[in-house]
Amino acid sequence: MKERLKEKHLPIDYEQMMFEDMLQLRQGSLSVDQFMDRFHELTIRNKIVETEQQTLARYRTKLRSELCKEMWTARLINVEEAYQLALYIEKQMGPSVGRKMIYMRDVHDECKWRLTSHTNSYAASANAKRKDRQFNKGDMVLVRFRLERFPPGSFTKLHARRAGPFRVTKKLRTNAYVIDLPFDFGISLIFNIEDLTKFKGDVNEFFAIPVLEVTPALRVLENIAPQDEIAAILDHQFVTTRREGYYKFLVQWKNRPNSNSVWLQASEVKRLHPHLFAAYTRQNLPESSSSGEPAIDANQEKDTP
Numbered sequence: 185m186k187e188r189l190k191e192k193h194l195p196i197d198y199e200q201m202m203f204e205d206m207l208q209l210r211q212g213s214l215s216v217d218q219f220m221d222r223f224h225e226l227t228i229r230n231k232i233v234e235t236e237q238q239t240l241a242r243y244r245t246k247l248r249s250e251l252c253k254e255m256w257t258a259r260l261i262n263v264e265e266a267y268q269l270a271l272y273i274e275k276q277m278g279p280s281v282g283r284k285m286i287y288m289r290d291v292h293d294e295c296k297w298r299l300t301s302h303t304n305s306y307a308a309s310a311n312a313k314r315k316d317r318q319f320n321k322g323d324m325v326l327v328r329f330r331l332e333r334f335p336p337g338s339f340t341k342l343h344a345r346r347a348g349p350f351r352v353t354k355k356l357r358t359n360a361y362v363i364d365l366p367f368d369f370g371i372s373l374i375f376n377i378e379d380l381t382k383f384k385g386d387v388n389e390f391f392a393i394p395v396l397e398v399t400p401a402l403r404v405l406e407n408i409a410p411q412d413e414i415a416a417i418l419d420h421q422f423v424t425t426r427r428e429g430y431y432k433f434l435v436q437w438k439n440r441p442n443s444n445s446v447w448l449q450a451s452e453v454k455r456l457h458p459h460l461f462a463a464y465t466r467q468n469l470p471e472s473s474s475s476g477e478p479a480i481d482a483n484q485e486k487d488t489p
Contacts, residue, residue, distance in 0.1 A: 199230070202226065202229045202230050203230050205226055206226040206227070206229075206230050206232075209222060209223065209226060209246055210246055211246055211247050211248045211251070212248070212289065213289050215274065216251075216267065216270045216271050216274050217271070219246070219247070220267050223243060223246065227239070236261070236262045236263070239262075239263050240260060240261075240262060240263050240266055243263050243266055243267075244260075244266055247270060250277070251270050251273055251274070254273045255269055255270065255273070317377065317382075318355075318358055318377070319352050319355065319361055319377070319380065319382070320352065320355065321352055321353065321354060321355055322351060322352060323351070323352045323382070323383075324348070324349040324350070324351055324352075324382075324383040325348060325349060325350060325351075325352060325361075325363065325380045325381060325382060325383055326346055326347070326348035326349055326350075326380070326381040326382075326383055327346065327347060327348055327350060327363055327365070327375055327379060327380060328345060328346050328379040328380075328381070329343065329344065329345055329346065329347065329371075329379075330379065333371045333372065334370075334371060335370070338370075346381075348381075348383060349383035349385075350363045350364050350365055351363070351364040352364075353373075356374065358377070359376055359377045359378075360374060360375070360376060360377070361374070361375055361377065361380065362374055362375075363375050363380075413437060413438035413439075413456075413457075414435045414436070414437065414438065414453070414456050414457040414460060415435075415436045415437060415438040415439075415440075416435070416436045416460070417433050417434070417435055417436075417453065417460060417461070417464045418434045418435065418436055418442075418445060419433070419434040420432065420433045420434070420464075420468060420469070421434075421447075430449065430450065431449075431450050431469070432447045432448065432449050432450070433447065433448055433449075433450065433453045433461075433464070434446070434447050435447075435448055435453060435456075
């Protein structure tokens with residue numbers, strides 16, 4: 185009958201709850217009498233089977249630190265002796281200790297409440313303007329272009345900062361999508377949701393027309409001149425080797441900044457722009473031959489005797 189009543193009226197995890205209460209039991213702001221009553225109650229409810237010394241050790245470790253220090257040198261046999269000694273020490277200390285513990289507990293509770301309140305207030309303020317925005321496959325969006333998406337030198341301040349509408353072809357995550365961009369854009373098709381805006385308008389009317397914010401057109405990679413077109417020869421140097429040496433030339437690429445200029449050997453410059461090479465050598469290299477080649481080329485090093 186008793187077991188049936190337990191099954192009917194007690195929760196399923198009742199024994200677990202009682203055992204956790206026993207493990208977490210501390211005297212704290214309780215008096216010695218109150219703590220002893222709670223200690224015995226939990227011991228009985230959990231049906232603890234242990235020796236007197238084990239019960240005594242469990243009781244002493246749950247007391248307040250100042251009581252434990254006073255009882256440390258005492259030779260005790262059972263819990264009853266420890267209880268009587270704790271009562272005596274508590275009376276010697278007076279009620280100020282208990283009031284201090286209650287005060288500290290109240291301070292801790294108030295601090296915890298204030299921290300929780302401020303955290304909730306900050307979270308509510310931060311989430312006030314947050315929107316749960318997601319796109320699905322087939323949605324039309326406007327994309328924002330960033331400088332780091334393009335190769336160095338191909339994106340300037342005169343470029344359009346936004347274009348579209350384009351179709352979402354795949355949803356990778358809630359914050360990452362694959363966009364159907366034109367092939368000649370030459371950039372990655374994966375965009376973060378931060379760079380996407382839902383298109384609100386007639387798709388048939390505006391499809392694939394850039395939405396311009398800075399310039400009337402988007403400059404793409406196919407309009408960039410290739411690097412193998414030499415615009416000018418800026419300088420030359422003679423490199424000394426064991427076989428006397430050779431010339432190298434500093435060339436500037438067409439439609440490229442001066443910072444992209446590179447040093448090339450004479451044979452390479454002649455192959456890329458023979459007329460410019462011949463004119464430069466006639467004007468700047470007095471030792472050049474009538475054919476327009478320098479006296480010592482990269483591929484025509486003289487053997488030393």
